Amino acid sequence: MALLEVRSVKKAFGGLIALDGMSIVVEEGRIYGLIGPNGAGKTTLFNIASGFYAPDAGEVIFAGERVTDLGSHERCARGLARTFQIPKMFPEMSVVDNVLIGALSRTKEVKSARSYAEEIVDFLGMTRKKDALAGSLRVHELKRLEIAKALATKPKLLLLDETMAGMNAVEQDQLIRLLRKVHDAGTTLLVVEHVMHAVVNLCQHVVVVNAGRMVVEGGTREVLANEEVIRIYLGEDDKC
Amino acid sequence: MKRAENTALSGLIGPVAILIVLLVVPFLAGRYLTQVILFGLITAYLCGAWNISAGYGGLLSFGHAAFIGTGAYATAIPLVYYGLPGWLGMLMGGAISAVFGFGLSWTICRFRVKGFYFAVSTILFAEVLGSIATRSRYLGRGMGVPLPSVTNVFTLQFLSVIPYYYMALLLVCAMVLITRHVERSRLGWYLRATRQSEDASSALGIDVTMVKVIAMTLSAFLTGIGGGMYVLALRFCDPYDVFGIMFSTTLMLGTLLGGRGTVYGPIIGIAILTAVKEGLTFTAEALGGMSSFALVLMGWGVILCLVAKFVPNGIGPWVWNRVAKKTLV
Numbered sequence: 001m002a003l004l005e006v007r008s009v010k011k012a013f014g015g016l017i018a019l020d021g022m023s024i025v026v027e028e029g030r031i032y033g034l035i036g037p038n039g040a041g042k043t044t045l046f047n048i049a050s051g052f053y054a055p056d057a058g059e060v061i062f063a064g065e066r067v068t069d070l071g072s073h074e075r076c077a078r079g080l081a082r083t084f085q086i087p088k089m090f091p092e093m094s095v096v097d098n099v100l101i102g103a104l105s106r107t108k109e110v111k112s113a114r115s116y117a118e119e120i121v122d123f124l125g126m127t128r129k130k131d132a133l134a135g136s137l138r139v140h141e142l143k144r145l146e147i148a149k150a151l152a153t154k155p156k157l158l159l160l161d162e163t164m165a166g167m168n169a170v171e172q173d174q175l176i177r178l179l180r181k182v183h184d185a186g187t188t189l190l191v192v193e194h195v196m197h198a199v200v201n202l203c204q205h206v207v208v209v210n211a212g213r214m215v216v217e218g219g220t221r222e223v224l225a226n227e228e229v230i231r232i233y234l235g236e237d238d239k240c
Numbered sequence: 241m242k243r244a245e246n247t248a249l250s251g252l253i254g255p256v257a258i259l260i261v262l263l264v265v266p267f268l269a270g271r272y273l274t275q276v277i278l279f280g281l282i283t284a285y286l287c288g289a290w291n292i293s294a295g296y297g298g299l300l301s302f303g304h305a306a307f308i309g310t311g312a313y314a315t316a317i318p319l320v321y322y323g324l325p326g327w328l329g330m331l332m333g334g335a336i337s338a339v340f341g342f343g344l345s346w347t348i349c350r351f352r353v354k355g356f357y358f359a360v361s362t363i364l365f366a367e368v369l370g371s372i373a374t375r376s377r378y379l380g381r382g383m384g385v386p387l388p389s390v391t392n393v394f395t396l397q398f399l400s401v402i403p404y405y406y407m408a409l410l411l412v413c414a415m416v417l418i419t420r421h422v423e424r425s426r427l428g429w430y431l432r433a434t435r436q437s438e439d440a441s442s443a444l445g446i447d448v449t450m451v452k453v454i455a456m457t458l459s460a461f462l463t464g465i466g467g468g469m470y471v472l473a474l475r476f477c478d479p480y481d482v483f484g485i486m487f488s489t490t491l492m493l494g495t496l497l498g499g500r501g502t503v504y505g506p507i508i509g510i511a512i513l514t515a516v517k518e519g520l521t522f523t524a525e526a527l528g529g530m531s532s533f534a535l536v537l538m539g540w541g542v543i544l545c546l547v548a549k550f551v552p553n554g555i556g557p558w559v560w561n562r563v564a565k566k567t568l569v
Contacts, residue, residue, distance in 0.1 A: 050443065076445035088440035090433050101433045104426050105445030113426075153445055 002061075003028040003157050003188050004049060004080070009058030011044055011212075018044040019055070020212035026157065031179075031189045033203030033220065037232060041212040042192045043085060046159050050082040051075045063156065076105060079156035083146035083163060085192075091135030096121050098134050098145055102152030117152055124148045124178065139166040144175070147182075157188045164195040176202050200224070208232065255416070255504065262409055266402045275401050278473060280514040281408035286466040286487075287494040287506030288415035292422060293459035294492070295500035298435030299345070299452055300355070303362030304491050306344075306369050307337040307460045309483035311467025313373060316385040316477035319395060326396030330468030334461045340365075341460025342453060349449040363485065370483030385477040396472055404473040411469060412507065415462070419503045422458075431455055432501070493540060497547055499554025508556045513540060 004026040011019040019041045026032055034042050047053040049060055051072035060068045062080050070078075081102075090098050099117035100110075107113040121130045124144050129137065134145060143163050150158055160179070164172050176198055183189055193199050199206065199220065206223040208216045210232045216223055223229060262281075266274050286308060293299045311333030318324035318332070344365055353361055374382045391399050398404060422428045430451045433441045438448050471477045481487065490513070498509025520539045524532035551558040 072442045073445045073447045082443055088437050090436040092436055101429060102444040104429060108426055110426060149444055
């Protein structure tokens with residue numbers, strides 16, 4: 001079943017066309033990679049799917065419901081969560097309190113939300129940092145916190161925007177294992193990623209976008225071997 | 241766990257001691273000092289109301305005088321014209337203010353007016369209401385509305401300041417309890433979250449507009465009640481005072497000074513401002529020929545600059561971190 005469907009979405013910022021009839025379908029229960037060169041429209045697509053931007057044309061359908069006109073908080077309530085490429089946290093709150101804010105979307109009771117938040121913090125291996133202020137964390141910790149906050153809202157679909165950036169190889173491998181666990185627990189993932197190692201090891205499915213349109217999609221290995229994709233990434237007359 | 245309980249208990253020592261002192265003040269101090277503390281208490285209560293929306297939620301309203309004035313007129317007019325009791329006027333003032341707060345914040349959020357523009361919109365709102373009051377014959381024009389000097393328990397009118405003093409103290413205690421409750425509730429967490437990052441809040445399922453509107457409505461309701469209390473105790477409803485920018489500024493100054501987004505910050509801030517104001521007024525009188533108002537404003541300005549420079553989170557949190565935490569824990 002299609003969990004998320006983006007249908008011929010258009011979005012322009014002034015004269016710049018970010019999305020030019022973009023359509024993608026995310027099936028439930030899989031891990032998708034969304035790749036493409038810088039400026040291809042990946043983050044714009046995330047912002048439209050999660051309700052931060054309104055599209056100029058086209059529709060967004062989540063779990064069979066048209067959500068194009070809903071705010072991001074209403075999409076979150078329906079099970080669509082996201083992380084931000086540049087982490088957006090609550091800097092004056094501790095790590096566990098940041099996650100608590102996410103958990104409160106499912107439980108009105110602060111006490112039970114807090115114990116759920118602590119579970120999530122443990123799950124992400126941030127137990128030692130749980131009382132540290134979010135504003136004092138380093139980049140790779142903030143990326144984890146982004147995931148922790150989003151997970152606390154118990155999403156059906158999690159949109160991850162370049163979570164591997166700024167991490168070393170060991171941290172990337174840890175995160176890949178962690179995201180597999182998240183997936184095994186029943187969350188569908190759509191991952192924007194530039195780190196190819198992560199795409200190959202994590203994603204079962206890859207969608208390639210370029211210039212605001214979807215170019216190719218399919219199984220990870222076929223897509224990455226596709227000549228069109230190589231041309232988009234490396235350029236027309238590459239002699240390498 | 242034991243340790244945490246001990247901390248919670250020892251944290252109560254300070255507030256309870258201050259409460260006991262405040263309870264006996266009218267018996268020991270003269271009428272003048274009692275009256276000074278009375279208006280300090282009312283202002284501290286109003287600061288507490290501003291603190292809920294601005295301190296916790298970051299909604300920088302520069303125009304809370306709009307709600308003070310609304311509460312003041314909703315109390316004074318029915319009392320003077322129709323003999324309705326003061327407590328009913330305070331409640332009506334709270335209710336009308338809540339409607340204004342709801343309408344204002346909903347409109348402002350609906351059109352995505354933020355930060356600086358939000359602040360200016362709130363000032364204008366207070367000015368609009370103030371200019372209506374100064375032009376309407378029914379509302380007493382610029383002359384204001386004097387309240388009769390009588391003692392009537394039913395309408396909450398007293399010649400003595402002492403009953404007002406205890407009413408104001410009750411309001412401050414209620415504000416402390418309300419603030420503590422909000423701070424620990426889901427609303428309190430959502431307020432702090434939206435203040436720190438609206439995008440992150442909205443991505444985590446928070447209806448940012450709704451949180452702001454609820455905070456502003458609650459704050460306006462509490463402010464309206466305080467405006468009614470103020471005008472009862474002062475026995476005069478002056479449009480330039482109750483709708484004035486000076487009143488809004490005092491609320492901001494007191495909260496920032498004592499510690500925004502804390503339970504006791506507004507009380508600490510107003511205590512300091514009141515002490516400085518009284519001290520400087522006496523100094524001005526002693527010097528002679530100097531405007532005490534100008535001197536007080538200068539004094540407050542200097543204090544605000546010092547606090548902004550050295551204790552940007554306010555004096556309350558600074559004292560708590562430096563002194564109380566070390567000696568008590």
